Amino acid sequence: MKEMLRKWNQISLVKQIIVGLIIGIILAVTxxxxxxxxxxxxxxxxxxxxxxxxxxxxxxxMSAIAQHKQGNKTNMKTIVVLYLLGTFLAGFIAVIASFMFPVGLTLTKGVEGVTAPGGVVEVLKTLLLNVVDNPVKAIFNANYIGILAWAVVLGFTLKNAAESTKTLITNFSDAVSKIVTWVIKFAPLGIMGLVFESITANGLESLLSYGKLxxxxxxxxxxxxxVVNPIIVYVVMRQNPFPLTLKCLRESGITxxxxxxxxxNIPVNMKLCEKLGLNKDAYSVSIPLGATVNMAGAAVTISVLTLxxxxxxxxxxxIPTAFILSVLSAICACGASGVAGGSLLLIPLACSLFGIPDDxxxxxxxxxxxxxxxxxSFETALNSSTDVLFTAxxxxxxxRKQGKEISINKVA
Structure with a gap:
């Protein structure tokens, strides 16, 4: 048994996950x-x-900001610009595709028990209220905008704290990171259970009538x-973007x-950033931020279903209205994490641009x-893998600016 476990641990996590995925499919079918x-x-x-x-x-x-030394670069401005640009371009591509391949719907009955936001102002209001949420409540409800806000504020206030205090916070951070590595080791079993449940509970029959959509x-x-993300990455890095792109899709997108x-998927992305050798000061902030505002997949969903x-x-x-939809879908996508129901419940907001009634x-x-x-599933895979891609x-x-060698093939 020990020998089997040793050999199993020698296999890369991606291959382990693929094995779990295949077993889950076989069990669900047989x-x-x-x-x-x-x-x-x-x-x-x-x-x-x-x-x-x-x-x-x-x-x-909190640890990254408290320990941050003056003059150390974190590239956060570049990362935020990439997040916003990627989300806008995703919505823009979706608008173009919807005109090239127009899709009609057989409308269903209204959705019971859910309420869509009344406008962009309401979405932004929800985001701002999440920022000032009670910290305990934010952790309990997994309100990552609130958690991020409190972590940033506490980090800045602890910059002048005693070194022993900073060391304690860093030790807590390292301990939680260790727990994450233990959880991720069970990813193959988790994926096996998830794919089994997905196939047995949902099937694909109900999706066939919406094949074109x-x-x-x-x-x-x-x-x-x-295509779009690799082009953005190439413009930024001036190197072949596909090894990095495919690695992010494999190791972040699959889970x-x-x-x-x-x-x-935040812990999975954190682990991948560490493997890529990225600056912890940067990715410890950019990854949770990306999970709340980097929403290319949501922008696609809002644009396609609205059109x-x-x-x-x-x-x-x-054409002007179509362009406005691209901008609106990007703004809505960034606010999707603050609205119950995610990107789908922001569709009525986009529909209001064309005078489509709420019902x-x-x-x-x-x-x-x-x-x-x-x-x-596809939306989340795109959103989450792009967080790591743009951070890297x-x-x-x-x-590259500092003259350091970037061997993407070796890293990826």
């Missing part, structure tokens, strides 16, 4: 009833990630991940696809929930 208990592995894995992520973000960010949605997300939660409603109702759209817009949301099993690109840009 013996779904007998293998039902494996679902608990997925539930426990996601639960553990969600439990550790808020504490990890609080201590990592899914093709446009997923096609846009893949285009952003494999995000099945957990369907950018917040749950699907527009095409269904036969509304004419001019019709909420029917579009209903369609979004039907295809959510795939839409949300910004740092490697500085390495």
């Amino acid at each position: 013996i779904p009833d007998s293998a039902k208990p494996v679902v608990i592995f997925g539930t426990l894995f996601v639960g553990a990630l969600k439990a550790v992520a808020p504490i990890l973000v609080l201590f990592l960010v 899914l093709a446009v949605l997923i096609g846009c997300m893949l285009f952003v991940a494999l 995000a696809f099945f957990t369907r939660s950018s917040a749950s 699907a409603a527009v095409h269904t109702l036969g509304i004419e759209v001019d 019709v817009a909420m029917q579009v949301v209903g369609v979004g929930f039907i295809i959510g099993v795939l839409q949300d 690109a910004a740092e490697y840009r500085e390495w």
